[in-house]
Amino acid sequence: MSKIKSLIRKNDKSIPIAITSDSKNTDNTSLDMTSKSNTPIEQTRWNGWGNVSINKKVSPHGAKLIKSHIGTTNKLKSVSLQQVLKTVPKSRLPAELTDLNMVSTDQEVRLRHARGQSFPDWIAMHGGDFEVFPDGVAFPESTDDVEQLLKLAQEHDLIVIPFGGGTSVVGHINPQKGSRPVLTIAMSKMDQLIDLDTESQIATFGAGTQGPAVEAQLDEHGYRLGHYPQSWELSTLGGWIAARSSGQQSLGYGRIEQMFAGGTLVTPQGVLNIADIPASSAGPDLREMMMGTEGRAGIFTTVKMRVQSQPEQELFKVAFLPNWAAGKAVLKQAVQSNVRLSMLRLSNAVETDAHLHLGTTPSQFLAISTYLKARGLSSDKVMLTYGVSGDKAQNKLALTQFNKLLKQHGSVTGKLTDIMGNIWAHGRFKFPYLRGTLWEKGIMVDTFETATNWINIDEQMAQMQDAVKTSLADEGEDVMAFTHISHVYKQGASLYTTYFFRAAKDHAATLKRWQKIKKAASLSLANGTATISHQHGVGRDHAPYLVAEKGELGLQVTSDMIKSLDPEQRMNPGVLLEE
Ligand SMILES: Cc1cc2nc3c(=O)[nH]c(=O)nc-3n(C[C@H](O)[C@H](O)[C@H](O)COP(=O)(O)OP(=O)(O)OC[C@H]3O[C@@H](n4cnc5c(N)ncnc54)[C@H](O)[C@@H]3O)c2cc1C
Numbered sequence: 153m154s155k156i157k158s159l160i161r162k163n164d165k166s167i168p169i170a171i172t173s174d175s176k177n178t179d180n181t182s183l184d185m186t187s188k189s190n191t192p193i194e195q196t197r198w199n200g201w202g203n204v205s206i207n208k209k210v211s212p213h214g215a216k217l218i219k220s221h222i223g224t225t226n227k228l229k230s231v232s233l234q235q236v237l238k239t240v241p242k243s244r245l246p247a248e249l250t251d252l253n254m255v256s257t258d259q260e261v262r263l264r265h266a267r268g269q270s271f272p273d274w275i276a277m278h279g280g281d282f283e284v285f286p287d288g289v290a291f292p293e294s295t296d297d298v299e300q301l302l303k304l305a306q307e308h309d310l311i312v313i314p315f316g317g318g319t320s321v322v323g324h325i326n327p328q329k330g331s332r333p334v335l336t337i338a339m340s341k342m343d344q345l346i347d348l349d350t351e352s353q354i355a356t357f358g359a360g361t362q363g364p365a366v367e368a369q370l371d372e373h374g375y376r377l378g379h380y381p382q383s384w385e386l387s388t389l390g391g392w393i394a395a396r397s398s399g400q401q402s403l404g405y406g407r408i409e410q411m412f413a414g415g416t417l418v419t420p421q422g423v424l425n426i427a428d429i430p431a432s433s434a435g436p437d438l439r440e441m442m443m444g445t446e447g448r449a450g451i452f453t454t455v456k457m458r459v460q461s462q463p464e465q466e467l468f469k470v471a472f473l474p475n476w477a478a479g480k481a482v483l484k485q486a487v488q489s490n491v492r493l494s495m496l497r498l499s500n501a502v503e504t505d506a507h508l509h510l511g512t513t514p515s516q517f518l519a520i521s522t523y524l525k526a527r528g529l530s531s532d533k534v535m536l537t538y539g540v541s542g543d544k545a546q547n548k549l550a551l552t553q554f555n556k557l558l559k560q561h562g563s564v565t566g567k568l569t570d571i572m573g574n575i576w577a578h579g580r581f582k583f584p585y586l587r588g589t590l591w592e593k594g595i596m597v598d599t600f601e602t603a604t605n606w607i608n609i610d611e612q613m614a615q616m617q618d619a620v621k622t623s624l625a626d627e628g629e630d631v632m633a634f635t636h637i638s639h640v641y642k643q644g645a646s647l648y649t650t651y652f653f654r655a656a657k658d659h660a661a662t663l664k665r666w667q668k669i670k671k672a673a674s675l676s677l678a679n680g681t682a683t684i685s686h687q688h689g690v691g692r693d694h695a696p697y698l699v700a701e702k703g704e705l706g707l708q709v710t711s712d713m714i715k716s717l718d719p720e721q722r723m724n725p726g727v728l729l730e731e
Contacts, residue, residue, distance in 0.1 A: 183203075183206065183364075183385060183581055183582065184364070185364050185367070186364070186368050187364055187365060187368060188365055188368045188369050188372075189343050189344075189365050190340050190343040190360065190361065190362045190365055190388075191362065191364075191385070193261075193264050193340065196264075196386065197588070198233055198260075198263065198264055198277070199230065199233075199274075199277035199278055200274070200277070200587070200588045200591070201269060201584045201585060201587055201588055202385060202386065202584060202585055203385070206582070206585055207585060207589065208582050208585035208586050208588075208589055209589060210510060210586060210589045210590060210593070211509065211510055211511070211512060211513060213509055213512075213513075213517065214506070214509040214510035214511075215590070215593055215595065216509075217505070217506060217509040217510075218506070218590075218595055218632055218652050219595070221630055221632035221652065222595070222629070222630050222632055222652055222653055222654050223629075223630065223654060225595050225654050225655060226594045226654075227593065227594045228278060228279075228591075228594065228655045228658070228659060228662060230278040230279075231278065231279065231280035233260070233263075235280055236263060236277075236280050236282060237259050237260060237263060239280070239282065240259040240262055240263055240285050241285065243257040243262070243287040243288050243333075244287045244333035245288040245333050245335065246308050246333075248304060248307075248308070249288060249290075249304055249308065249310075249335065250288065252290070254290050254291050254292055254293070254297055254301075255288050255289070255291075255335075256288060256289050256290075256291070257287070257288045257289075261289050262285045262286050262287070262288065262289060262336075263282070263285060264318075265289045265315055265318065265325070265336045265338060266282050266284070266286060266326065266327065267282065267326060268318050268319065268320035268323065268324060268325050268326065269318070269319050269320065269321050269383075270320065270321045270322055270323050270691075270693060271321075271596070271598045271663075271670075272323065272663060272666070272693075273323070273326070274587075274591070275659050275662060275663045275666070278591075278659060279658075279659030279660070281659070283329065284326070284327045284328060284329050284334070285327065286313065286327045286334045286335065286336035287310075287333040287334050287335065288333075288335055288336070289315075289336045289337075289338050290335060290336070290337045290338065291338050291340065291341045292337060292339070292341065292342065293342065294342070294453070295418060295423070295453040295454065298337065298418045298451050298453050299418055299423065301335065301337055302418055302419075302420055302450075302451070305335055305420075305722060306420060306720070306722070308333070309332055309720075309722075310332060310333050310335045310722065311327070311328075311330065311332045311333070311334045311335070311722060311724075311725065312334075312335050312336075312337060312451075312722055312723050312724070313325055313327060313334060313335070313337065313447060313724050314337050314339065314390065314394070314447035314451045314452075314723070314724065315336050315337060315338040315339065316339055316359075316360060316387060316388035316389075316391030316392075316394070317362055317383070317386040317387040317388045317391055318386070319387040320391070320395065320688075320689070320691055321688050321691075322685070322688050322689055322691030322692065322693040322694055323691040323692035323693045323727075324395065324446055324447065324689060324691040324692070324724075324727055325447075325724075326692070328725075328726060337451060338360070339358070339359055339360025339388060339390050339451070339453075340360050340388075341358075341360065342358030342359055342360040342361070342453060342454075343360050343361040343362065343365050343388075344357070344358050344361065345357055345361075345366075345370065346358065346454060348370075348373055348375065348459075350373070350375075353375070353458060353459050353460060354413055354428055354456050354457070354458060354459070355370060355377070355456070355457050355459045356415075356454055356455070356457075357369075357389055357454065357455055357457060358389075358453070358454060359388065359390030359393075359415070359451075359452040359453055359454060360388050360390060361388060361389050362384075362385070362386055362387065362388050363379070363380065363381070363383075363384035363385060363386075363387060363388075364384070364385060366379075366457075370459055371462065374461060374462050375459045375460065375461060375462065376460060376461070376462050376463070377405070377411060377457055377459050378399070378401055378404065378405030378406075378411075378494075378541070379397070379399040379405065379408060379411060380399040380400045380401055380580075380581075381397050381398065381399050381400070381687070382400065382580070382581065382583060382584060383584065384399070384581055385581050389452075389455050389457065390451070390452040390455065392408045393408055393412050393442075393443055393452055394444070394445060394446050394447055394452065394689075395446055395688070395689035395691075396408060396409065396443055396444040396689060397687055397689075398639055398686065398687040400495055400497075400638070401494045401495045402495070402639050403487070403493055403494055403496055403639070404492070404493065404494025404495065404539075404540075404542075405460075405541075407639075408443070409440070409443060410458070411457050411458050412439065412443060412455060412456075412457060412458075413428035413430075413439070413456040413457060413458050414426040414427050414428035414429070414439055414455075414456045415428075415452055415453075415454050415455035415456050416452065416453045416454045416455075417442055417449065417450040417451065417452050417453075418450050418453055419449055419450030419451075419717040419718065419723075420450070420717065420718045420719070420720065420722055421716070421717050421718070421719070424438070424442070424450065424717070426438050426442065428456040441713065444689070444728075445714065445728070446689055446690060446691065446724065446727050446728045447723055447724040447727060448714045448718065448723050448724050448725075448727060448728055448729075449713075449714055449717045449718065449723065450717060450718070450723065463541045463542050464543045464544055465540070465541075465542070465543070465544050465547050466494070466539065466540070466541045467539060467540050467541075467547065467551075467573070468495075468538070468539040468573040468574065468576055468577035469538055469539070469565070469569065469570050469573035470535060470536065470537050470538075470565075470569040470570070470572040470573045470576065471535075471536045471538070471558050471563045471564065471565045471569055472504075472524055472527075472529055472533050472534070472535055472536070472564045472565075472569065473529075473533065473534050473536060473558070473561055473563050474528070474529055474532060474533060474534075474562045475501070475532040475533070475534060476498075476501065476532070476534050478561040478562055479498045479534040479536050479561075480498065480609065480610075480637070481561055482498075482536065482554075482557050482558060482561050483496050483498055483536075483637060483640050483645065484606055485557055486553075486554055486557055486640075487640045487641065487642055489553075491550050491553045491554050492540070492542065492546060492550040493538055493539060493540055493550055493554060494539045494540055494541035494542075495537070495538060495539040495638075496536070496537075496538050496637070496638075497536070497537040497538070497636055497637065497638045498534060498535075498536050498537075498636055498637045499534055499535045499536075499537075499635075499636040500534060500613070500634055500635050500636065501531065501532050501533065501534055502632075502633075502634035502635075503535075503634035503635060503636050503650070504533060504534050504535040505531070506634055508520060508521070508535075510586075511575070520568070523568065524564060527564045528562075528564075529564060536558075536563075537573060538554065538573075539573075539577075590652075594654060594655045595652055595654070596652065596653050596654065596655050596662060596665075596666070597650065597651070597652050598650075598651060598666065598669070598670075599648060599649060599650045599651070600616070600648075600649055600670075600673045600674075600677075600688075601646055601647060601648040601649070601685065601686050601687060601688060602616070602646065602647050602682040602683050602685070602686055603639070603641075603644060603645065603646040603647070603682065603683050603686040604645075604681055604682040604683070605643055605644040605681070606643070606644050606645065607644075608644070608681050608682065609637070609644065609645060609647065612647060612676075612681075612682050613635050613647050613649075615676045615679075616633075616635065616647060616673065616676045616677070617633045617634070617649060618676075619672040619673055619675065619676035620633045620649065620651045620669050620672055620673050620676075621633050621651075622672070623668050623669045623671075623672035623673075624653060624665055624668060624669065629653060629654060629665065630653075631651050631652065631653045631669060632651060632652040632653075633649055633650070633651040633652075634649070634650055635647055635648065635650075636648050639686065639687070646686040646687070647682075648686075649673070651669065651673075670693065674693075674694065674696075674697045675697075677697065677700075678697040678700035678701070679700065680700055683701055684697045684698060684700070684701055689728075690727070690728045691727055691728070692726060692727055695726070695727070695728060695729060695730045698728075698729070707729060710728075710729060711729050714728075714729070
C-alpha cells in the first residue's frame with residue numbers, strides 16, 4: 153500500500169508527462185490546443201503522424217509485452233524526403249490553372265497531399281513508392297474560389313480530390329493512375345469562425361478548420377463544439393462531415409451527424425445550400441444525404457455547426473471491473489437508463505493489460521497490479537474510462553448514478569484510478585504518435601472498427617480478434633489483437649480492435665501481410681449485422697465490402713444520387729463506391 157501512495161504522490165505532480173513519470177521515458181513536447189488557426193502542413197511529418205516536434209516514447213516493458221506475442225522484430229529502412237521528391241513527375245495541369253495564385257505545383261506540396269494515414273500510405277511514404285501524385289494542389293479561400301476551380305476542372309476534364317486534414321485511414325484522398333490530371337483541393341485556408349449565432353447556438357465555420365482551431369475560436373466566446381476524434385489535432389470539419397466521424401465524447405456531445413446543421417456544398421452541378429433548420433418533415437433530409445459522401449458529391453465550403461456553452465466542469469475517471477461481462481453490463485445499463493455521462497470506453501482484458509504495460513514503468517505496473525489484486529481483481533480485469541461534462545450539479549448526479557452501477561458490478565475505484573483518468577485525458581491526443589515509435593522498432597500497428605447491437609457484441613468481438621490473429625498463420629506469424637468499446641448507444645456499441653504484427657523483410661512483403669490481415673478483418677465485419685466502419689468511413693479500402701451492409705439496391709441508390717451531382721465522375725471517383 154505504501155508503494156501505491158508514493159505512486160500517487162509521484163503522479164500527482166507529473167500528470168502532464170502523461171503515460172509515465174519515468175524521466176527516461178518522458179515525451180518531449182505537449183500538444184498546443186490553443187491555436188486559432190490550422191497547423192501549417194510544413195510543421196507536420198511528411199511520412200507519419202503529427203507535429204514534427206512531438207514524439208511519444210514507448211515504455212520498454214510495453215514493447216517487450218508486444219514482442220512476447222509476435223516475436224523479435226526488425227526495423228524497416230525508410231527513404232528520405234529528397235529521394236521521394238525526385239520521383240514526383242511534371243504536372244499535367246493546364247496553364248489556366250497553374251497561373252492561378254491559389255494553385256501550387258511545387259513538388260513537396262504535391263507530395264504532402266498525395267497520401268493519408270492508412271497502413272498502405274505509411275508503407276508508401278517509408279518505402280518511397282508513392283505511385284501517383286496530384287498534378288497540383290489548390291488552396292481556395294472562399295466558396296467563389298471553389299466554384300471557379302470546379303468550373304475549370306470541368307473545362308479541362310480534371311479529377312478533383314477534396315482534402316481536409318489528410319488524416320483518412322482508408323485511402324480517401326489518394327490520387328489514382330489515369331489519363332485525367334488530378335487537382336487536389338486543400339481546404340486549409342478556410343479555417344475561420346465566420347459567424348456565431350448565440351441565440352440559436354449555431355457557429356458557421358470555414359470547412360477546412362482543424363479541431364484545435366474550432367475549439368480555440370469558440371472558446372473565445374464561451375462555446376464548444378465537443379467533437380474530439382483521436383485525429384483531432386489535424387482533422388477538419390469538412391472531413392468529419394464527409395466521412396461521418398465520431399469523437400471520443402460522442403455520448404455527451406453526439407456524433408458529427410448531430411452537430412452538423414447545414415451549410416454550403418459546391419458540386420459540379422451548382423451550389424447546394426443546405427438550410428440549418430432545427431427539424432423538418434419536408435421530404436428526405438439533404439443534410440443527411442450529403443454527409444458521408446466522402447468528397448464525391450462536392451466540396452463543403454462553409455458549415456453550420458450546433459454548439460453549446462462551455463461546461464462548468466469536465467472530469468475523466470477510470471474504474472476497474474472484474475471481467476468483460478461486468479464492464480459491458482455497466483455500459484449497457486448506464487446508456488439505457490440515461491445516465492448523463494460524456495464518454496464511456498471499456499478495454500477488454502488483453503487491452504487493459506497492454507495499456508497498463510505501455511503506460512507505466514515496471515515498478516508502477518507492479519504496484520498497480522498488486523493493488524488491484526489485493527482488491528480481488530484477477531487477470532480477467534477490464535479498464536473502464538468514463539467522463540462527465542456539464543454543470544457541477546448535473547455531473548454530481550450522473551456520477552452518483554454511475555457509481556451505484558459500478559459498485560453493483562464489483563468495481564475498484566479510488567484516488568489512483570482518478571489519477572489514471574486525468575492521465576488518460578491529458579495524453580489522449582498523443583496516442584497516435586506511438587505508431588511512429590513502434591514502427592521504428594519494426595512493430596507494425598493498425599486498427600479497425602465497427603458497431604453492432606448489444607446482442608451481437610461478444611460474438612462480433614471474438615470474430616474480429618480471431619480473424620486477425622489467425623490471418624498470417626500460413627506464414628507462421630502471430631498477430632496480437634485487443635479490443636475496446638468506445639461509443640455506446642441504447643441499441644449497441646462500437647468495437648475498436650488494435651493489432652500488432654512484425655514487419656517482413658521489406659516494405660512490399662510487409663504490405664502483403666497487412667493485406668491479408670485487412671481482408672480477414674473486413675470479412676469478419678461483412679456479415680450484415682455489423683458496419684464496415686463506425687467512424688473511419690469507406691474510402692477505397694472498405695468499398696469492396698460495402699455491399700454486405702447496404703445491399704445492391706442501396707449501392708445503386710447511392711451511386712445514382714452521386715451521379716446526379718457529378719455526372720462526369722470527376723469528384724474523387726472510386727472512393728466510397730467502386731467504379
Ligand atoms: C491517428 C488517427 C486517429 C483517428 N481517430 C479517429 C476517431 O477517433 N474518430 C473518427 O471519426 N475518425 C478518426 N480517424 C479518421 C479520420 O481522422 C477521419 O476520417 C476524419 O473525419 C478525416 O478528416 P480529415 O479532415 O482529415 O479529412 P481527409 O482525410 O482529408 O478526407 C477524408 C474524406 O473527406 C473528404 N473531404 C475532406 N474535406 C472535405 C470537404 N470540405 N468537402 C467535401 N469532402 C471533404 C475527402 O475527399 C475524403 O474523401 C483517425 C485517423 C487517424 C490518423
